[in-house]
Amino acid sequence: MNPVLSDQSQTNAKTSLSPYQAEVIDLFVHAAQALSIPRSVGEIYGLLYSLREPVPMDDVISLLRISKGSASQGLRWLRDIGAVRSTYVNGDRRDHYVAEIELRRLASGFLREKVEPHLESGGHRLARIESLIATEADPEFATDRLQKLRKWHSLIKKILPFVRGFAKAGE
Amino acid sequence: MNPVLSDQSQTNAKTSLSPYQAEVIDLFVHAAQALSIPRSVGEIYGLLYSLREPVPMDDVISLLRISKGSASQGLRWLRDIGAVRSTYVNGDRRDHYVAEIELRRLASGFLREKVEPHLESGGHRLARIESLIATEADPEFATDRLQKLRKWHSLIKKILPFVRGFAKAGE
DNA sequence: GAATTTGTTCAATTTTTCTTGAACAGAATG
């Protein structure tokens, strides 16, 4: 029998992964690297993705052999973007986590938390650039470039809701 | 007169930025950080974006005060995704660089070089996961999750051309 | 064809980011 799925009491955390699980985790670790997301975050999400049942942080720690700190921070990161949610499990006071598997949720949480703030600050920077154009030797050229930047900025803002919508349509 | 735009011979590289240029560079440095692109790459692109005339690598080095190695690697990175192109300048045998300012080009070069390879390798990983499902204790559940991964994969592949198209439409 | 100019490469270093684990705070238990 697969040791990962065997019955274990609350005090004996699970400690080994099936080959299938290892491969799923590997997939998410690579995806995380592609998006410059910490490896441990990819591992945790991959683990939860491979599991049917909610698991407590202790299992995340023992199965992935990562530290308590990493597990706690990684789960927080995932909760913040809505990629993971915690669930009540009868008779166990610890939080138990499950992966959120709707791409739409992942994408929109990621965009909201990790992309939109940058667009926000980009808007302020554009305003500052504008205020400096007057001091420039070739204000006409500078103005033209600023216009183009503004166009990019608004274009990207328009793409975001669409990406969300696409993810929704695909569910 | 703005020292950056003053006449200087080929042997006297430019050494100072206008406030406007500094601000444009700052914008791109932050954008680069958001995309996890090296700071120096953002600086170089920002500098070229702020300039009307093509400049040689020497000017990139002296204006940004970065090393020859960084400038060379950064320009290569930008050339690879098509964000920068080199231009012939009469009477000077050095390469001169200009920023490519069409968002469409930037986006599609970036997707081609930095995103698609990951999707490619993701396809292989999905196949490997499939081959391991048989060994799993709960193959039904595993199959279901694999299906969802495949859906994500193909959805993302469908979004890419669209993002390109959007960028094009906005020019 | 020697000397100079231009640009690349890569090992060493610096900087940044991630991870660890111990200390801590709050909640639950007995």
Add this chain to the structure above:
DNA sequence: CATTCTGTTCAAGAAAAATTGAACAAATTC
């Protein structure tokens, strides 16, 4: 109310990524 359990925080250490600069190769000049 002392003890245990659960989870967070953060300073220190480890790992990863970016930057530097010197060595090199190739092209150009004289």
